[in-house]
């Protein structure tokens with residue numbers, strides 16, 4: 252057990268003996284796993300969007316300017332209980348103005364319009380369409396919404412499903428090739444560092460062999476080194492991804508996208524750590540073979 | 542301990558060892574002498590598996606070197622210690638760290654390592670230099686570190702390639718005393734040497750002579766030194 256820990260720390264100490272080489276390797280691994288992780292994040296979010304919007308349709312309901320906000324608010328509370336309605340977002344005139352302002356970011360100051368917003372009362376209804384007779388159902392919905400008091404206009408759009416679906420198809424198709432490519436890059440980088448470490452320590456390893464060190468004794472620290480590089484590199488990448496996701500989480504949560512970027516589940520993150528650690532070990536094995 | 546029959550070894554197309562047959566009993570003390578370039582180092586390197594057996598049959602300390610795979614060579618090397626002609630010590634490590642190396646790779650517990658290394662260093666007058674880096678040592682001191690590292694594990698067979706080459710007369714004789722002590726405890730020893738005085742002081746020891754790759758048992762003084 253003592254030998255195990257000794258060799259374990261030996262592996263990490265050996266890496267630290269060439270700090271620059273280690274930094275470069277870690278930077279490369281971090282970059283590559285960041286790319287891989289970003290790709291995973293993209294795929295995850297697109298899939299989420301597609302899943303949540305599969306068969307979804309959004310109705311936009313605009314009330315007339317003369318409508319009384321209090322009466323309309325009562326209708327709003329009723330909308331949520333309609334059949335097939337999954338989500339209702341409502342906007343008073345000022346809220347609509349605010350959202351509009353946000354979508355322009357700060358390029359336009361709409362503050363002065365507050366209180367006399369020109370925008371109508373608005374509701375966005377996200378609905379899950381029934382399986383059959385979708386067209387008929389949609390037009391009946393429009394009719395039903397138009398029939399509400401003071402409603403001026405109703406429009407709807409089937410939430411860009413086609414585009415999203417083709418994105419999913421593409422990312423799914425690209426997933427394995429991209430992962431394979433990125434892992435190969437990681438393997439090459441780690442393998443190269445290990446090879447360098449081997450070269451640097453050639454004399455020492457020769458002497459170790461001559462004084463009776465077993466193959467495992469010599470190779471274990473190198474495996475630890477490979478694993479360490481994979482693990483630390485991917486951990487840094489994950490951290491960067493998480494920070495990036497925190498930063499971008501709400502950036503697209505504005506009209507007309509309404510997309511929150513969510514982080515992939517922790518099982519993905521663990522898988523990423525595991526796969527990169529394994530890649531590190533495997534590539535040090537390959538480096539030792541030659 | 543060692544049994545060699547009709548072994549030859551060549552580097553590229555230079556034949557360094559020619560058709561050598563040699564055997565050695567457990568506990569024997571053998572001097573290997575011969576002029577420079579005779580093949581002494583090559584002979585020793587084959588015995589501990591640093592060079593492959595090209596032709597002939599070689600059996601050392603119970604290991605058949607014709608068939609011993611690379612991954613099992615450490616077992617042979619745990620029974621056979623070598624003092625290299627060029628020492629092969631790690632210059633950036635302390636004397637102590639160099640000498641403890643073979644014990645460490647065997648997984649010997651810390652407190653035993655400390656005890657054994659200290660004792661060996663004392664016997665070779667290196668105890669005051671324990672924590673000096675080896676690159677700061679003189680040639681003779683480095684040679685003693687190499688010897689200390691070889692004997693600290695109490696090997697079954699000790700191969701020493703010119704272990705007194707860099708030592709003055711007193712130290713050489715002291716070194717031979719140490720080898721003799723080990724020999725008394727049952728270690729088989731082969732020492733390659735040019736040092737005639739050492740040969741003269743041990744009239745009972747067996748002497749084997751290598752000349753241009755050919756081995757001869759001479760028992761007495763080696764001709765051609």
Ligand SMILES: Nc1ncnc2c1ncn2[C@@H]1O[C@H](COP(=O)(O)OP(=O)(O)OP(=O)(O)O)[C@@H](O)[C@H]1O
Nearest residue numbers: 552555557575576577578579580581582583584626
């Ligand atoms: N790596 C090598 N490649 C080619 N030839 C070699 C190699 N090592 C040794 N030789 C040759 O083999 C022969 C025997 O060398 P070896 O080192 O065994 O001699 P030695 O008896 O130990 O000499 P010395 O007393 O000078 O140490 C020499 O002629 C040498 O040139």
Ligand SMILES: [Mg+2]
Nearest residue numbers: 581582626702
């Ligand atoms: Mg020699």
